Amino acid sequence: MNKKELCALYPQAKIIQSEKDFHHAKLNLLVESEVVAIPKGNLSKTEETLLKNLFSEVKQDYFQPWFRFLCGKGNAPKEMTYRVIQYQTTGEITHYTRLLSELLPTNFSFCNISKTHGFFLEEHSSFELSKEEYRDVFAALDNDLSVETFGYIGNFYHTSVTTSSLFQEEMKNFEYVATHFHTQGISTLSEVMLHKTALELRKESGILQYLKKELEQDSDMVEIIKQLWINQGSISHTAKYLNYHRNSLQYKMKKFEERYDFSLKDMNELYLCYLLVI
Known part of the structure; x- marks a missing residue:
């Protein structure tokens, strides 16, 4: 189901563009990089559960400036070269992100976009963490909280580059990781692309x-x-x-x-x- 079909099915649904329009009495779903808000009073419990399974329910952080920039909805808060590191946890995302932010450098920008899915931006520098270091950080946090988390380290981009299509592809790569690599901790762009290449070659x-x-x-x-x-x-x-x-x-x-x-x-x-x- 795409955005047009969803809005046709629920005429009372609205696409919201800013944090002031966000309301917890509505089911706020991320559909094609936009937030579609449907009043919960118009939904049965079954419908609400089904929609949550079809789409990610977004948190208020969706309107955080960096996330809006990545979705092509606003300007970058800062000019820099960065990469997006996404993660999904079985723990409570707000608590997990807060603890994660305490373990990582203070110049990282964090954003929770659903109840299980978050990401942060890492600025390109000589102090950036390696995949192994990220794996250790997430493993330590998972061990302390008795939860399971997997993540995906994206590519570096400069803020001068149009990012919305690139970020959508990074999001799709994360979905691919969720399907194929969720038991392996932290995955990278090269691993995802190698796996996709292997599948295509084996088919032929x-x-x-x-x-x-x-x-x-x-x-x-x-x-x-x-x-x-x-x-x-x-x-x-x-x-x-x-x-x-x-x-x-x-x-x-x-x-x-x-x-x-x-x-x-x-x-x-x-x-x-x-x-x-x-």
Whole structure:
């Protein structure tokens, strides 16, 4: 259901443009980067639940200046190069975001756009956090609060670039992460694009479909391939992560090469194997 269809189904619905029009007595839904407000008195409990499942219910933070800029509704509060880092948690989003903001640098801008989905802007600098550091931050917070959270680190953009279409794509990438990577903690643009590429390639190639079925029969090697790629072919780092002795890992890699004629020491062949198992 798109925005036009929703408004036709509920004639009393209105598209609101500013925080002054936001009201908690209405069901405020994010539809195609705009807020559609429907009076709750006009909805049955079943309808309200269904609409919440179809669309994200937005919080008042939606009208925060940075979010409006990202949606093409206003100017950037500051000229800078930035990236958007999105996250979804099983915890209470306002409390989670407050604690997260206390763990991260003070120059970050946070915004909660639904009851489970939030994001923050990180300015490009020499002090920006790595994926591993973000993973540690979210893992520590999840452990303290006994919740589960996954996130997506977007690309860097400058505020002079028209962002609405880019941000919509970043939002779609986050939805993709929610479907395919939600158990992996923090994901990146490169991981999302690699996964999409792999799916498209496998659809078109009977050879790759056959190889995928073959490789997936050995769950240990699937995990080894994934970790070798993540560690850019480093046997030492992969062995440490998987709790293998280095010699044991090399033995498994040798047996794999004998069976499939793919050398996991060759980055091209490792890349192909990785595309098959993700």
